[in-house]
Amino acid sequence: MQTLNVALGDRAYPIHIGRSLLGRADLILPHLRTRRVAIVTNDTVGPLYLEALSTALAQAGVGVSAVSLPDGEAYKDWETLNRIFDMLLAERCERSTTLIALGGGVVGDMGGFAAACYQRGMPFIQVPTTLLAQVDSSVGGKTAINHPLGKNMIGAFYQPRLVLADIDTLATLPDRELSAGLAEVIKYGLIRDPEFLAWLEQNLERLVARDADALAYAIERSCRNKAEVVAADETEQGERALLNLGHTFGHAIETGLGYGEWLHGEAVAAGTMMAAELSRRLGWLGEAEVARVGALFERARLPVWGPLLGAERYLELMAHDKKVEAGRLRLVLLRELGRAVIHGDAQQTDIAAAIEARCR
Amino acid sequence: MQTLNVALGDRAYPIHIGRSLLGRADLILPHLRTRRVAIVTNDTVGPLYLEALSTALAQAGVGVSAVSLPDGEAYKDWETLNRIFDMLLAERCERSTTLIALGGGVVGDMGGFAAACYQRGMPFIQVPTTLLAQVDSSVGGKTAINHPLGKNMIGAFYQPRLVLADIDTLATLPDRELSAGLAEVIKYGLIRDPEFLAWLEQNLERLVARDADALAYAIERSCRNKAEVVAADETEQGERALLNLGHTFGHAIETGLGYGEWLHGEAVAAGTMMAAELSRRLGWLGEAEVARVGALFERARLPVWGPLLGAERYLELMAHDKKVEAGRLRLVLLRELGRAVIHGDAQQTDIAAAIEARCR
Numbered sequence: 001m002q003t004l005n006v007a008l009g010d011r012a013y014p015i016h017i018g019r020s021l022l023g024r025a026d027l028i029l030p031h032l033r034t035r036r037v038a039i040v041t042n043d044t045v046g047p048l049y050l051e052a053l054s055t056a057l058a059q060a061g062v063g064v065s066a067v068s069l070p071d072g073e074a075y076k077d078w079e080t081l082n083r084i085f086d087m088l089l090a091e092r093c094e095r096s097t098t099l100i101a102l103g104g105g106v107v108g109d110m111g112g113f114a115a116a117c118y119q120r121g122m123p124f125i126q127v128p129t130t131l132l133a134q135v136d137s138s139v140g141g142k143t144a145i146n147h148p149l150g151k152n153m154i155g156a157f158y159q160p161r162l163v164l165a166d167i168d169t170l171a172t173l174p175d176r177e178l179s180a181g182l183a184e185v186i187k188y189g190l191i192r193d194p195e196f197l198a199w200l201e202q203n204l205e206r207l208v209a210r211d212a213d214a215l216a217y218a219i220e221r222s223c224r225n226k227a228e229v230v231a232a233d234e235t236e237q238g239e240r241a242l243l244n245l246g247h248t249f250g251h252a253i254e255t256g257l258g259y260g261e262w263l264h265g266e267a268v269a270a271g272t273m274m275a276a277e278l279s280r281r282l283g284w285l286g287e288a289e290v291a292r293v294g295a296l297f298e299r300a301r302l303p304v305w306g307p308l309l310g311a312e313r314y315l316e317l318m319a320h321d322k323k324v325e326a327g328r329l330r331l332v333l334l335r336e337l338g339r340a341v342i343h344g345d346a347q348q349t350d351i352a353a354a355i356e357a358r359c360r
Numbered sequence: 361m362q363t364l365n366v367a368l369g370d371r372a373y374p375i376h377i378g379r380s381l382l383g384r385a386d387l388i389l390p391h392l393r394t395r396r397v398a399i400v401t402n403d404t405v406g407p408l409y410l411e412a413l414s415t416a417l418a419q420a421g422v423g424v425s426a427v428s429l430p431d432g433e434a435y436k437d438w439e440t441l442n443r444i445f446d447m448l449l450a451e452r453c454e455r456s457t458t459l460i461a462l463g464g465g466v467v468g469d470m471g472g473f474a475a476a477c478y479q480r481g482m483p484f485i486q487v488p489t490t491l492l493a494q495v496d497s498s499v500g501g502k503t504a505i506n507h508p509l510g511k512n513m514i515g516a517f518y519q520p521r522l523v524l525a526d527i528d529t530l531a532t533l534p535d536r537e538l539s540a541g542l543a544e545v546i547k548y549g550l551i552r553d554p555e556f557l558a559w560l561e562q563n564l565e566r567l568v569a570r571d572a573d574a575l576a577y578a579i580e581r582s583c584r585n586k587a588e589v590v591a592a593d594e595t596e597q598g599e600r601a602l603l604n605l606g607h608t609f610g611h612a613i614e615t616g617l618g619y620g621e622w623l624h625g626e627a628v629a630a631g632t633m634m635a636a637e638l639s640r641r642l643g644w645l646g647e648a649e650v651a652r653v654g655a656l657f658e659r660a661r662l663p664v665w666g667p668l669l670g671a672e673r674y675l676e677l678m679a680h681d682k683k684v685e686a687g688r689l690r691l692v693l694l695r696e697l698g699r700a701v702i703h704g705d706a707q708q709t710d711i712a713a714a715i716e717a718r719c720r
Contacts, residue, residue, distance in 0.1 A: 034686060078438055078442070082438065085507055085513065085514060086509075089507060089509040089510060089513065089680060090509070092679060092680070092684075092687070094682075094684050094685060094686075094687075095682055096685060096686075116516065117477075117514045117515060117516060118513070118514065119513060119515075119682045120502070120504065120515045120516055120517050120595075120682075121516070121517065121595070142480070144480065147445055147449060149446075149449040149450070150449060153445065153449065153478070153479060154445060154477045154478065155477060155479075155480045156476065156477060156480055156481070156516065157480050157481065235480075235481070319452060320449060320452070322454075322455055322479045322480075324452075324454050325454060325456060326394060326454075326456075327452070327454075
């Protein structure tokens with residue numbers, strides 16, 4: 001087991017990464033306020049892993065309640081969130097009860113937001129079971145639900161007290177979900193870690209083949225990058241926005257197609273290609289470098305072309321982005337491979353041209 | 361104009377109390393992040409005061425959007441909250457836009473919660489227009505909506521950047537709402553300010569008659585008490601819970617009858633009588649003192665008896681209280697007039713007897 005620390009002062013917390021961690025109640029107990037937890041999971045993950053986790057906790061003398069949500073981004077809405085509140089109230093959970101999110105990014109985002117809001121805030125633990133959640137969404141305290149007009153529009157910054165990433169849970173992950181997670185892994189290489197990018201270019205097939213050592217390394221390295229950025233800029237006043245490479249374009253794809261059509265990581269991959277293409281048009285990347293990025297995504301079996309929504313529609317959807325400031329779109333672009341920047345001066349025509357060039 | 365300060369370090373903020381403040385854009389401008397605001401009001405307050413506020417801001421060069429919600433506690437729910445999000449997204453409000461809540465406690469609670477959640481947090485200003493909001497709910501950062509199983513169950517601690525209390529708005533307040541606000545005014549005297557309690561016993565009729573000087577004094581004194589408690593215990597780990605005198609019983613009345621039947625302040629008055637009665641049974645108050653409390657509420661035209669829901673039903677509803685810890689009800693009781701305490705050892709039978717004694 002490896003342990004990283006997210007350095008946030010009196011709200012600092014550990015990330016444990018390793019094998020066979022789900023049954024390790026001893027890792028969870030020190031982070032509970034009382035011996036009472038409420039587990040939020042979904043209908044795919046629950047049947048696989050809920051019993052292992054809840055049995056271990058029950059044997060340690062912890063009272064366990066649980067709720068299972070329907071699986072998928074399409075359910076990341078208020079109605080489904082309310083099922084968590086219904087369970088918490090029906091089971092008489094208190095504000096000292098700890099909410100544990102057991103699942104992927106959607107479960108973590110919704111469980112975290114429910115924990116942030118229930119009785120104005122209850123303790124919260126992330127047990128991510130997808131690659132995407134283990135390398136990205138479970139770390140850093142961003143929680144949210146979607147609004148029909150924009151992804152992750154309603155939410156909170158709310159840090160967990162512990163992230164417990166059991167790599168063994170990736171064994172049951174569908175190929176498509178594994179690939180989606182790799183999009184965020186590749187992202188860290190592109191935005192701030194050229195050495196990791198080089199490692200990925202050499203080892204991507206090992207990750208696709210689920211080589212345990214390669215996965216453990218990639219998860220640990222990704223979490224380290226994420227933890228550093230979050231510690232420096234918790235509420236995204238600056239640097240943290242760089243983690244959104246490809247996300248402004250990607251959110252437009254997700255919202256435009258309807259939540260759940262594309263996986264988040266798939267939209268991020270295609271969106272990153274648009275960001276790379278725009279970076280090329282600004283003279284920052286060469287054609288060969290854009291091709292290198294595309295090759296990496298293709299080796300990860302990710303889409304490198306966006307759906308044909310029309311550039312107008314993309315721009316309309318992107319205007320709701322949280323990084324918009326004084327009406328101006330602020331995009332994460334690549335100054336070079338391994339170094340992202342925030343750019344607020346791109347012309348609408350250039351953005352539209354980059355989108356058109358990367359759709360088909 | 362009087363100005364108090366809520367001392368919360370880098371999130372400290374001023375409370376301005378005085379006459380003709382609604383048109384004073386100069387008091388608001390220093391607290392905006394950009395020259396863009398979204399005003400949340402309701403269908404009763406909006407027609408009276410929205411134009412004065414929005415015109416003043418527009419003349420100062422501020423872009424103004426607005427949404428009006430239906431009036432009343434019955435609408436303090438997710439569906440109505442979502443109307444705020446719809447407006448914010450339709451009007452392309454950014455996370456740097458400032459949300460201004462113009463109205464009473466419900467508008468402030470919902471506007472504040474919307475501001476806490478929209479794009480994970482936007483700046484927020486309170487412009488309370490009821491006595492209850494001016495003396496209590498606009499100060500201290502508690503925001504929430506109701507759940508069918510419990511009042512204020514879903515919410516956030518989210519501090520405003522400014523509270524602007526224009527006493528002139530009380531001129532249009534219905535008598536019943538004025539009385540409801542007086543319940544919270546009397547509360548400060550009962551829990552921690554015996555000198556103020558004595559002043560109230562001498563001056564209550566002046567408040568009921570809306571004497572401007574008396575109201576200004578009572579509001580300023582109430583806000584001073586509230587600001588001191590909030591600064592010492594922002595997230596209610598301890599002392600802040602004392603502000604909930606009568607609220608555990610009162611919330612049971614509100615939830616049990618259906619939100620909106622009784623005004624919050626009315627439920628707090630009847631609930632405080634139950635707390636006083638239980639304090640008497642514990643030997644802390646004499647009969648004459650309980651009668652003094654009751655007389656004060658009656659002079660404020662407030663109910664001193666709860667509705668006949670049955671003690672069982674009260675206890676069931678009270679079990680959802682946010683102060684419940686390890687299954688045990690923690691009640692705010694009166695050790696003496698002017699000094700409240702948290703008490704976790706009351707017997708269910710004693711609590712039930714106190715409820716029965718104060719219902720009819």
